[in-house]
Amino acid sequence: MPLVPRYIRDLARYKPGKPVEEVQRELGLKEVIKLASNESSLGPSPRALSAMREAMENVHRYPDSAGYALRKKLAEKFNVKIDNVILGSGSEGIMSTILRTFLLADDEIISAADSFIGFKVLAKSTGRKIHWVPMKQHRYDLEAMTRQINEYTKIIYIANPDNPMGTYITRREFDTFYAHVPERVLIILDEAYYEFAQHLEDFPDSMTYRYDNVITLRTFSKAYGLAGIRIGYGFAHEELILNLIKVKVPFEPSYLAQVAGYAALDDHAFLDNMLSINQSGMRFYREAFSELNIAYIPSATNFITTVWKSAEQAADITKRLLEKGIIVRHLASFGWPDCIRISIGLENENRKCVQALRSILQSK
Ligand SMILES: Cc1ncc(COP(=O)(O)O)c(C=O)c1O
Structure with missing residues (x-):
């Protein structure tokens, strides 16, 4: 349509991370953990x-x-x-x-x-x-x-x-x-x-x-x-x-x-708690990744990006985590097809994510 400038027509639509409800519905899962969008794991302040x-x-x-x-x-x-x-x-x-x-x-x-x-x-x-x-x-x-x-x-x-x-x-x-x-x-x-x-x-x-x-x-x-x-x-x-x-x-x-x-801005207790949960979650993932031989990029944020051998492997791991009710972000559409980004969650969420990764890697 000539009304739409070329550079707008060429824009790729942003694909957001899958919502929890969609995964529950599609895969018939009761418990789904979303670690895909770098959101607060603690809820709002x-x-x-x-x-x-x-x-x-x-x-x-x-x-x-x-x-x-x-x-x-x-x-x-x-x-x-x-x-x-x-x-x-x-x-x-x-x-x-x-x-x-x-x-x-x-x-x-x-x-x-x-x-x-x-x-x-x-x-x-x-x-x-x-x-x-x-x-x-x-x-x-x-x-x-x-x-x-x-x-x-x-x-x-x-x-x-x-x-x-x-x-x-x-x-x-x-x-x-x-x-x-x-x-x-x-x-x-x-x-x-x-x-x-x-x-x-x-x-x-x-x-x-x-x-x-x-x-x-x-x-x-x-x-x-x-x-x-x-x-x-x-x-x-x-x-x-x-x-x-x-x-x-x-x-x-x-x-x-x-x-x-x-x-x-006055919720200092919430912020302190958030930072402390994030820090311990980050430590947990680093240790787990080292143990499981998963390559990762040291992070200064509330997520950690892992690097896999190939785009296919990253896509496969993402899919298999999803089947276990864990939503993470395969970074293919971000330009990093061999990477998966995992947002730091609550302690039990992080534990379940690592357990799932371990069982996927062991079943290969
Ligand atoms: C680097 C960076 N900047 C900005 C934002 C968006 O922030 P806001 O929700 O304030 O628009 C994000 C969210 O993912 C981000 O990662």
Whole structure:
């Protein structure tokens, strides 16, 4: 149909992980464990939940389009001005606004090939030229990315830590890279997994260096368990934020999302519990994988990606885990056909996943 631009026609539709109910129905299984979408294994933050329940009474009103209360709270927590903070329907909502706000007709984008698929879809839908730079040993190759910078470069996107590899760029690597990026280029630092990586000594927490051409994106979807309500936030120079706010969908994020984010920020007990469960789950998988001779990529997130001998083996393992009621993510459509990503779950979920893997490998 000539109405649809070519670059939109060519876009592949995003295939989300299989929902639990679908697997239960199709395979006739009672118990199904979903470790496929890097969601919270602990459910949502209870504080956010009760704040939303109370706020339900007011959903006949439009939300505060300036998101004042939550932006002010984030500004105080992270020691910036409210004018440096933006909210969005998830961090992906802000990514979308960024692409709509800053790109001129000939502007180009640089990112890593086969990094976060959400950005890939958004970037491709702009119809702009994009330089997808292959990763090196499952990590962003910042040196190669700087070599792609030209006079048209407008945006460089970095997921740090990355999804689906779980790897991160170090402070030193970022500093070297930053020195090669002209000031007219906007760097998006997507820190969706920040809470899980913050304890790493060489992790470059972007809040400790606020450059004028860097925008930080964070989310309540992962560590606070609010993926379904869609609330994310970002920090940048006030002029960037002012213009992003002009362009964003006026009432994004929703009222309940703003209320949930506000309450979640006070839920220290939930966050601590989440991080501790994640850490012990990560340790458990690493030990189990070493014992079972399963190759994996060390991860700074709430998931761990395993590497198999071939695409066929990865597809087969994924299918056989599914038959045992365990949904994991074969990364074929993400550009990593020999990899399977497993989200860290609760202790019993992780145990069942490893038991299933063990029995599949032993039955070969
Ligand atoms: C690297 C990365 N960025 C952003 C997101 C999306 O976050 P949000 O739910 O805030 O849109 C994800 C979710 O999987 C992600 O992995």
